[in-house]
Amino acid sequence: MPSSNPVIAINQRGAARLKSGHLWVYRSDLASANAPAGSLVEVRDPRGKPLGSALYSSSSQIAIRLVSNEVLSDATWARLLSDRIAAAVRFRQANARNTDSYRVIFSEADLLPGLIVDRYNDVLSLQILTQAFDREPLREIVVSSLAEHFPDASLIERVDPHIRELEELPPRESQMLRVGNSAPSSEAERNRVPRSSPAVGLGRDILDHSKTVFTLNGVHFHFDALGGQKTGAFLDQRENYAAAARYAHGDALDCFTYQGGFALHLARVCDHVAAVDSSRPALEVAEQNEQLNRQHHRSGDVDWTEANAFDILKDYSTAGRQYDTIVLDPPAFAKSKRALPTALRGYKELNLRALKMLRPGGILVTCSCSFHVSEPEFLEMLSSAATDAERRVRVLEKRGAAIDHPALLNMPESAYLKCIICQIES
Secondary structure: OOOOOOEEEEOHHHHHHHHOOOOEEEHHHEOOOOOOOOOEEEEEOOOOOEEEEEEEOOOOOEEEEEEEOOOOOHHHHHHHHHHHHHHHHHHHHHHOOOOOEEEEEEHHHHOOOOEEEEEEOOEEEEEEOOHHHHOHHHHHHHHHHHHHHOOOOEEEEOOOHHHHHHOOOOOOOOEEEEOOOOOOOOHHHHOOOOOOOOOOOOOHHHHHOOEEEEEEOOEEEEEEOOOOOOOOOOHHHHHHHHHHHHHOOOEEEEEOOOOOHHHHHHOOOOOEEEEEEOOHHHHHHHHHHHHHHHOOOOOOEEEEEEOOHHHHHHHHHHOOOOEEEEEEOOOOOOOOHHHHHHHHHHHHHHHHHHHHHEEEEEEEEEEEOOOOOOHHHHHHHHHHHHHHHOOOEEEEEEEOOOOOOOOOOOOHHHOOOEEEEEEEOO
């Protein structure tokens, strides 16, 4: 049955993309676009055949994000939104076991394109990436649904000003949307990092509800949702942190450590860990995380070094330093297809130096979060680096993101994270 929503026609290329199972249509594939920003629209192919309902952005190059192969009314979409949030929560609660922190909603992978929700113990972090979810009707459904499923959790909206600028949304500050009811229930939670400069207009009690201590694989991390820094550990690497610790040994080097995600896991099993990052504020939090974990577990020493990872690998390699374990977890090098050749050269330089610095039997954990770099391309780069380093390398595991970050089979953008664990044979 036709809806009363605006109709957007797309060309054959866009129609083929949707029919293949992808959820995006780019602006260049629109045949017509006369709809309010962020509205629910009916999508039709060049022959006028309905292809489903989508969320429309008037500014993004991703103009259409499909939410259903059926034509929906606004009321039906509102009910479907609530149902999908509930389904996402059930999936994580059933599968993200033995942790108090995980991604609750993963945008397209949960058929909720433009919506990200992360749980850090008793704090939920909400990110809105599109015009549609910034509109009050959808915002209200999201906030009320999360309150229903996590009644004791505080809810904070973390704002990326660059995203809002791209979506042509009015400026908005990160803010507390809901104060949770939970009280600190453990020593770890009571030992929260004090804020040195509370946000203007927020009382101390509100700020306290924006901070928590969360746990991944038995390792504790501070989180301040209204602070300037991101989380101290990346939830998508949760299972890779544990996998790395299963193989790591001896002297370890963790490059791009940020706030110590890999380093603190390695410290449980390694004699010594050298952790490198170019951000002094990140390393300060990493040191606080280390002290937090010393209250609960014995672990090896970690030396935190502020430096450019490329430079320090070059210096260490020239000096002849050797390690038993090296982790490379850089930020995304390829943020567009045009950047792919440069990104692959950067990855190769890092991996080549790391391979030369590993002792026989050593472990390399190398990662890429650039979705423009496919797994075959990443492995080809690694193979080339091994050849140039004259090292024989055995691949132990090829891994992706944790289970709370599922990927859509026909949407490669959702399978962005690669984590390869290797052993140096000679």
